[in-house]
Amino acid sequence: MGNEKPIGVAVLGLGNVGSEVVRIIEDSAVDLAARIGAPLELRGVAVRRVADDRGVPAALLTDNVEELVSRDDVDIVVELMGPVEPARKAILSALEQGKSVVTANKALLAQSTGELAQAAERAHVDLYFEAAVAGAIPVIRPLTQSLAGDSVLRVAGIVNGTTNYILSEMASTGADYSSALADASALGYAEADPTADVEGYDAAAKAAILASIAFHTRVTADDVYREGITKVTPADFEAAKALGCTIKLLSICERITTADGQQRVSARVYPALVPLTHPLATVNGAFNAVVVEAEAAGRLMFYGQGAGGAPTASSVMGDVVMAARNRVQGGRGPRESKYAQLPIAPMGVIPTRYYVSMTVNDRPGVLASVADEFGKREVSIAEVRQEGITDEDGVPAGARIVVVTHRATDAALSETVSALADLDAVQSVNSVLRLEGTAE
């Protein structure tokens, strides 16, 4: 150690996370140097508009990303700019110039993972992205390293804090979706345009990253089946409660063997009923959790803060220290492992369980004809509840039937639901949600 050459860091972006990263690099300089074996030095921070009220010495600020990335004394580039472009261009440029890169850009990773990994491979440098999934929670490193000798079967996580806050609110207060979203916005948990969160795009990008790593297969966001939470109703939460469940937006990555004997990867995001006894059921508010099931390890759970400046900066800095150590020692961390390249399973072949809620005419034979539509498609029914309902004046207005099925292919279930909607006796199919985290 002693007089090791410093490791130069460039930070791109000075939002919540970037500011915390800069703070840690400066405040923890002595500790970081001891852990790395060389001092970590901040070379510059790229911002959209240089101003002197950013809490960073003006001399360090620049609006010229390319120039900062290209500096000879920059060894590690930390990309925290956000959108796919210009982040992609900046990262590729950094990698091509032999800089190690740390990024939290899940949208970019879920789209261009192959391109970025290959650029890192060619340049023999590290590309780390622990912060891209589940904020402060170590998930990428446990999957790529700790479980490197095991065989991952399934990863199921709550990886979007905004939707988890909204669903937790709906569960605990009985609020409807719109007012829970309004609360989330007021508290800063939802962005002005919440689409990426509530429609599941963010969760899908993270599912793609998790599936890629867990199954050594390149999975992009386009490969992920996706449903958002905008259609979840208070009635769904009531029905869930009656079934001993709550509702969570899950990102699920699974290795399955399809009917043809082929191993495939399934990656999917949807709101699902989860039994209250399942570890993910108790993850509330803006917290994240990821459950990993592996052949030898069994079930593991990782829990913590999934977003926010400081927690995300913790993950980023872990990656920075590892990349810096590797540069000091002349080595490199584990590279992308995509040897398996399993095909992606289409949603239709995935075995899931369904919860279906419908309003029917209350007359003899209706339940039988409903049950018949399930039976014809070999969808086995696990549980049925029927209760009479009345209109606002207390006049009988038919019945509500809730059906919970055993596991069947998503295609068979979805055909059954279409057929139910076409039955004369069925006034409306009110909700269709999947049920996860149960035995069969």
Next chain:
Amino acid sequence: MGNEKPIGVAVLGLGNVGSEVVRIIEDSAVDLAARIGAPLELRGVAVRRVADDRGVPAALLTDNVEELVSRDDVDIVVELMGPVEPARKAILSALEQGKSVVTANKALLAQSTGELAQAAERAHVDLYFEAAVAGAIPVIRPLTQSLAGDSVLRVAGIVNGTTNYILSEMASTGADYSSALADASALGYAEADPTADVEGYDAAAKAAILASIAFHTRVTADDVYREGITKVTPADFEAAKALGCTIKLLSICERITTADGQQRVSARVYPALVPLTHPLATVNGAFNAVVVEAEAAGRLMFYGQGAGGAPTASSVMGDVVMAARNRVQGGRGPRESKYAQLPIAPMGVIPTRYYVSMTVNDRPGVLASVADEFGKREVSIAEVRQEGITDEDGVPAGARIVVVTHRATDAALSETVSALADLDAVQSVNSVLRLEGTAE
């Protein structure tokens, strides 16, 4: 890649974990080779007595540890023999001969971590031990790598499955310690001689390892304050329940600033009251969990199976794959980081909260004199309960007083308890337990 030279592995010990490690090396050969970049080849397995009914080809078995370790075609030695000796000798010999070592031997690590780390350092090889703490749960790697850019404040874990099984039984069935221990033995959760588990030695070894890593300081098992669970009674569980708590054996590692302004490391193991709302309260049976609190990351929790052949083998194999990759790539994983070398804080200066249960004479002024003993030592009382008790014939037999204190130094609390025992009005001090996981 292509025709990379194979990586040779020697396994020392063929118990539950060793057998699973051998099975994974053989059954997952293709996957492991793809992940490592070279085939992993089992060179031999050291056993105490060679026999042909061990599920391993007899040609691979040997009772000569030293000869196996010294083979030129062995690159990685996996030590799963158990006791401190001869494991220490075998590991030192392997390291000195330039082999990377993977071990799950917590007792050895908690005693000889410095000696082993220095030997690995001299030989420029990896010494990995993820499986030594909390079985399948990745804890060592997240602490050394994912949190390498953060500042760990506290690690608190349930890291001994035997005692957690016993305490969970006592909590749920009201059983006393002896019968819960008998159940644990019958189910194979406790060993014939359960001392290492029930007296907290195993948890203390793991606390030493966790504290060493979390605080970049060499901590041995002797530095860990230790109390076992043998004195915990059903009455304690009743009192805990009344306080909204349960009782868990905790391994706690903390960085504290003592009165003299010096940063110190505290490592301690004892049964403690934990609020039912704390994430560790719901960790039951043979499961393990570790909660890490870091400055930027906030609170993280890692949960999973803490023991058993397959789960522990998963951790061991993660280390084997990482060590093998490093050999293929000509690098090395992160080395021991002990730059901080903080002094160990004696238990007396540690601020804790106490729960004290005592039987007193039921007459005026007793509560005042009890309270006075706390007040004299500046121990602030948070909660008091007093109730009359009767003997077997229903005759009044005094009162039970339960006191819960605010945080005070352990020395002050322990002096207070001694003074209480000396009071004429106090018939007996029945229980003294610490309270953890609360705000103040």
